[in-house]
Amino acid sequence: EMQLLESGGDLVLPGGSLRLSCAASGFTFSNYAMSWVRQAPGEGLEWVSAISRDGGSTYFADSVKGRFTLSSDNSKNTIYLHMNSLRAEDTATYYCATRREVPGQIYYFDYWGQGTLVTVSS
Amino acid sequence: EIVLTQSPATLSLSPGERATLSCRASQSVTNYLAWYQQKPGQAPRLLIYDASNRATGIPARFSGSGSGTDFTLTISSLEPEDFAVYYCQQRSNWPPLTFGGGTKVEIK
Numbered sequence: 001e002m003q004l005l006e007s008g009g010d011l012v013l014p015g016g017s018l019r020l021s022c023a024a025s026g027f028t029f030s031n032y033a034m035s036w037v038r039q040a041p042g043e044g045l046e047w048v049s050a051i052s053r054d055g056g057s058t059y060f061a062d063s064v065k066g067r068f069t070l071s072s073d074n075s076k077n078t079i080y081l082h083m084n085s086l087r088a089e090d091t092a093t094y095y096c097a098t099r100r101e102v103p104g105q106i107y108y109f110d111y112w113g114q115g116t117l118v119t120v121s122s
Numbered sequence: 123e124i125v126l127t128q129s130p131a132t133l134s135l136s137p138g139e140r141a142t143l144s145c146r147a148s149q150s151v152t153n154y155l156a157w158y159q160q161k162p163g164q165a166p167r168l169l170i171y172d173a174s175n176r177a178t179g180i181p182a183r184f185s186g187s188g189s190g191t192d193f194t195l196t197i198s199s200l201e202p203e204d205f206a207v208y209y210c211q212q213r214s215n216w217p218p219l220t221f222g223g224g225t226k227v228e229i230k
Contacts, residue, residue, distance in 0.1 A: 110177055
């Protein structure tokens with residue numbers, strides 16, 4: 001069965017760093033583009049970042065550009081969201097997501113993990 | 123950045139009634155628009171993609187229409203499990219991918 005499992009969420013001080021992981025199982029990871037979408041408590045959805053299935057291209061929302069980076073490790077079937085210079089407004093549940101029905105498609109999401117909570121607070 | 127505006131913010135309806143949700147884009151997204159359903163404590167679920175195509179496993183009571191800047195999600199007859207928050211999302215001009223603010227469909 002296809003699974004996406006996020007981890008790494010934590011309480012961090014403003015200005016701090018965190019690395020989120022999204023481990024995939026049950027499918028050929030390298031065939032799929034992956035994205036991160038976040039949701040602040042009680043708020044709507046915000047797309048954060050995406051990586052192409054070959055890992056050669058990454059994309060970021062303006063709100064995180066220059067602070068977040070995205071990488072993948074096909075040998076571990078895992079993508080990583082490296083978050084630096086964290087701000088209070090980065091507080092959210094972070095979901096990784098992909099398009100299971102159309103491998104390689106980067107812009108709609110029909111398969112999501114359960115999310116991991118990042119809290120930025122002093 | 124394309125801004126998506128959803129209306130109404132809240133829709134109060136009874137089971138069996140028809141729900142009509144609106145999503146308006148700040149500029150044309152042709153038909154590159156999706157709809158998601160989210161229930162409390164759960165990840166979103168893709169309902170509709172490219173404005174009118176139902177995703178796999180989505181019941182026929184969900185339908186999408188529209189093009190350009192104006193889109194509609196219709197639930198023909200609300201089931202108890204349909205009370206949730208619904209989001210639209212565009213992929214026409216990205217990055218960034220953008221979502222609307224959501225419409226909550228609540229039980230009247």
